[in-house]
Amino acid sequence: MFSPADFPRTLIAIAVSAAVTASARAQEASPASEGTVVATQTYFPTAGSIDNERINSAAVIGRINADYAYSRGITGKGVTIAIMDTGIAASHREFAESGKLAQGFNAITGGTNVNDTFGHGTHVAGLLGADRDGRGIFGVAYDAQLLPIKVLTDAGSGSTDILDRGLRYAIGKAAIANMSLGTSTSYNPGALRDAVRSGLLIVAAAGNDGAANPGWPARFAKEVWANNQIIAVGAVDSANRIASFSNRAGDAAAWYLVAPGVHIASTYLNGQYAYASGTSMATPVVSGAAALIKQMWPALRADQIANILFVTATDLGAPGIDPVYGRGLLNVQKALQPIGALTTTTFNGRTINVLSGATQVSAATSQLWSLAASGQLHVIGMDDYQRDFKADLGYTVARPAGMSLQQVLDSMNNRIDVAERVLPDGSRFVAAYAREPALAGSMQERAQTPRLTAFSLLSKQANGREAAIGTGGLAAQYFGAGGLEVAEGMALGAVSALANPYFTLVPGASHAGIGQRIGDVKLKFGLLTSGLNQMLGSQDVYLPSGTLNLPRVNSALFEVSESFGDAALSVSLSHTDENNAYLGSVSSGPVALGTNTSTRALQVAGAVLIAPKLALAGQAAYGITPGNINNGNLITEVTDTRTNAFSLAVVASDRIKPGDRFSLSLSQPMRTYSGQIAMDVLTGLNSDGSQTRDRLRFSMVPFGREMRMEMNYSTPAGQDASIGLIFMLRREPNNLVDSPVEKLMALRYVKRF
Numbered sequence: 001m002f003s004p005a006d007f008p009r010t011l012i013a014i015a016v017s018a019a020v021t022a023s024a025r026a027q028e029a030s031p032a033s034e035g036t037v038v039a040t041q042t043y044f045p046t047a048g049s050i051d052n053e054r055i056n057s058a059a060v061i062g063r064i065n066a067d068y069a070y071s072r073g074i075t076g077k078g079v080t081i082a083i084m085d086t087g088i089a090a091s092h093r094e095f096a097e098s099g100k101l102a103q104g105f106n107a108i109t110g111g112t113n114v115n116d117t118f119g120h121g122t123h124v125a126g127l128l129g130a131d132r133d134g135r136g137i138f139g140v141a142y143d144a145q146l147l148p149i150k151v152l153t154d155a156g157s158g159s160t161d162i163l164d165r166g167l168r169y170a171i172g173k174a175a176i177a178n179m180s181l182g183t184s185t186s187y188n189p190g191a192l193r194d195a196v197r198s199g200l201l202i203v204a205a206a207g208n209d210g211a212a213n214p215g216w217p218a219r220f221a222k223e224v225w226a227n228n229q230i231i232a233v234g235a236v237d238s239a240n241r242i243a244s245f246s247n248r249a250g251d252a253a254a255w256y257l258v259a260p261g262v263h264i265a266s267t268y269l270n271g272q273y274a275y276a277s278g279t280s281m282a283t284p285v286v287s288g289a290a291a292l293i294k295q296m297w298p299a300l301r302a303d304q305i306a307n308i309l310f311v312t313a314t315d316l317g318a319p320g321i322d323p324v325y326g327r328g329l330l331n332v333q334k335a336l337q338p339i340g341a342l343t344t345t346t347f348n349g350r351t352i353n354v355l356s357g358a359t360q361v362s363a364a365t366s367q368l369w370s371l372a373a374s375g376q377l378h379v380i381g382m383d384d385y386q387r388d389f390k391a392d393l394g395y396t397v398a399r400p401a402g403m404s405l406q407q408v409l410d411s412m413n414n415r416i417d418v419a420e421r422v423l424p425d426g427s428r429f430v431a432a433y434a435r436e437p438a439l440a441g442s443m444q445e446r447a448q449t450p451r452l453t454a455f456s457l458l459s460k461q462a463n464g465r466e467a468a469i470g471t472g473g474l475a476a477q478y479f480g481a482g483g484l485e486v487a488e489g490m491a492l493g494a495v496s497a498l499a500n501p502y503f504t505l506v507p508g509a510s511h512a513g514i515g516q517r518i519g520d521v522k523l524k525f526g527l528l529t530s531g532l533n534q535m536l537g538s539q540d541v542y543l544p545s546g547t548l549n550l551p552r553v554n555s556a557l558f559e560v561s562e563s564f565g566d567a568a569l570s571v572s573l574s575h576t577d578e579n580n581a582y583l584g585s586v587s588s589g590p591v592a593l594g595t596n597t598s599t600r601a602l603q604v605a606g607a608v609l610i611a612p613k614l615a616l617a618g619q620a621a622y623g624i625t626p627g628n629i630n631n632g633n634l635i636t637e638v639t640d641t642r643t644n645a646f647s648l649a650v651v652a653s654d655r656i657k658p659g660d661r662f663s664l665s666l667s668q669p670m671r672t673y674s675g676q677i678a679m680d681v682l683t684g685l686n687s688d689g690s691q692t693r694d695r696l697r698f699s700m701v702p703f704g705r706e707m708r709m710e711m712n713y714s715t716p717a718g719q720d721a722s723i724g725l726i727f728m729l730r731r732e733p734n735n736l737v738d739s740p741v742e743k744l745m746a747l748r749y750v751k752r753f
Contacts, residue, residue: 065333076141076291082170085121087114094130104148107166114148126267128284140288164191180280182215201302205279213250221255235261249326256326259285299689342381354381357589372397400734464517471510484568497665501645551581566609641675660715704737
């Protein structure tokens with residue numbers, strides 16, 4: 001595994017005793033190192049192999065998913081770890097050249113000489129913090145600072161008095177204490193209690209006796225006073241099976257983790273490297289992982305760090321916490337990911353779920369999708385441990401729906417049966433039906449029951465008064481271009497491009513209107529609502545997943561129109577109130593643009609007969625939606641938004657055969673040309689855990705401009721049958737500049753039986 005330059009081909013035959021010798025006095029039990037260092041001759045890859053250092057460290061790094069941390073710049077930098085052991089060989093290149101060793105403490109002599117002549121402490125230190133320099137191996141937290149505290153003699157043994165002295169020295173100087181040592185005998189935990197109270201995280205080897213329970217001090221983890229700040233560590237082999245020598249989780253299962261601890265390569269004496277097995281080798285792997293978390297979130301307490309490692313471990317053995325593997329195998333990647341729901345706070349302190357809800361944008365608000373797709377809608381979310389994570393709010397924003405055959409034909413499918421009747425007084429009634437299978441049995445199973453999906457009624461009186469009612473989105477046949485009288489049978493209201501674009505804010509609108517003719521001038525007043533069609537269940541609204549409330553929209557309209565022989569003109573003013581919608585977009589959660597919105601719009605529509613049964617018609621509309629401020633949401637402000645739309649169409653009838661209809665239109669659907677949103681978002685945490693916020697502003701004007709061309713032709717095809725041809729083309733659909741051109745052509749034959 002190692003290059004010749006790093007490892008002499010000589011065998012290092014050093015063994016570190018794993019036996020524990022108890023003293024005559026229980027309070028002075030003698031801890032020993034919990035690992036065996038053995039080097040064996042092995043294959044050395046040739047020089048020039050890709051990242052030999054990473055390959056040499058793979059037995060540890062790959063199995064605990066630590067690369068996830070390094071790819072994000074998390075290396076343990078700024079975290080100090082006390083290594084309670086036989087000392088460290090400070091002259092080893094992995095430590096000497098990086099300057100990562102703090103001045104140590106010899107708890108045996110009271111001095112500063114912490115030189116390791118035994119090898120165990122050096123091996124442990126390498127697994128924890130060997131430098132990542134392209135040679136040899138590197139440690140789990142390779143940028144951490146190491147504080148050597150010599151508590152074991154050059155023979156690998158010691159006493160609890162010495163251990164306690166060293167542990168108390170670490171208080172206030174380190175965040176984590178690595179104890180790759182242990183004893184099978186309990187002892188006075190006074191120093192451990194002091195360390196816990198000081199906030200020190202203690203990571204201790206479970207022991208190498210193959211016992212059912214960990215040894216001490218690891219076994220103290222189960223005590224209430226330990227406050228979840230002691231982690232007991234067992235060892236697993238390359239197949240993630242508990243090592244034969246490793247003490248099991250036993251009665252400390254809830255505070256027990258396992259990590260790689262069999263045949264693990266690390267630093268050794270005389271600048272060399274060696275393989276070792278033992279819970280001593282697994283322990284610094286866990287300490288290193290704790291340092292990675294501490295670097296990322298310095299304000300976390302020791303018990304929080306330990307619990308994060310516990311709840312994110314990969315389960316091994318029996319499901320859940322078990323007496324062999326405890327919590328399971330250390331998993332750095334999961335430990336660095338959010339635990340629980342990500343929440344953030346708004347400007348006024350309200351807590352909301354970052355990724356809750358959904359937003360379906362409209363053509364008028366499609367810039368919100370562009371902001372989401374470009375990754376600009378980021379916010380900092382906090383997990384259950386108050387750790388900050390960057391969250392992309394774009395995941396809650398749905399791309400505007402593209403054109404589909406189903407959408408184009410939906411309205412036609414709901415009107416397979418259309419009955420139109422002109423009453424003797426000149427009134428006109430139109431009813432549209434869809435046929436659905438009946439719920440009857442036997443002979444009636446093939447029968448179909450008609451369901452009313454849309455109707456309109458226009459009643460005219462001799463004094464010039466008229467009244468109109470309808471449902472199913474037929475308002476365009478009475479208001480705007482659809483109500484202009486340029487010639488019989490022109491059916492301008494059937495051309496969707498000529499409809500008032502602000503009617504699209506009222507999904508499946510039901511309408512009522514009254515009119516009064518005064519000479520060549522006609523005055524109209526009308527109301528539109530989405531409520532009736534919601535009750536009928538015939539409203540056609542596409543909602544994103546997670547949005548439960550349909551928009552409730554009402555609109556009032558006043559219109560003045562005048563005829564000029566073969567030409568006509570109308571001007572209308574409308575006021576539309578949207579509930580649970582904003583300019584047609586439907587949203588809930590943190591990226592809601594607004595829930596109660598009013599839009600005032602002006603439409604000018606006109607038509608002129610340029611030949612018998614051939615008309616040129618067009619419309620232009622402009623709207624303004626007043627801004628709103630909502631400090632209880634992430635989008636705290638929406639400024640006044642201005643929108644527009646226009647269209648031009650050629651409409652003909654009876655051109656090829658009696659009863660046929662043709663239209664060719666070019667239109668720009670509703671598009672925002674002025675408006676901004678402001679977001680007040682949590683942007684991170686300071687080192688003390690306090691929050692930082694920022695205010696962001698984004699334009700809602702899209703870079704694209706949709707232009708839509710539509711051709712329709714329909715003609716009777718015998719009794720009770722018709723043929724229809726539709727061709728549609730959308731350039732920059734939904735005003736998204738990066739969207740490809742959409743084309744659709746459909747041929748439709750309908751026959752009523």
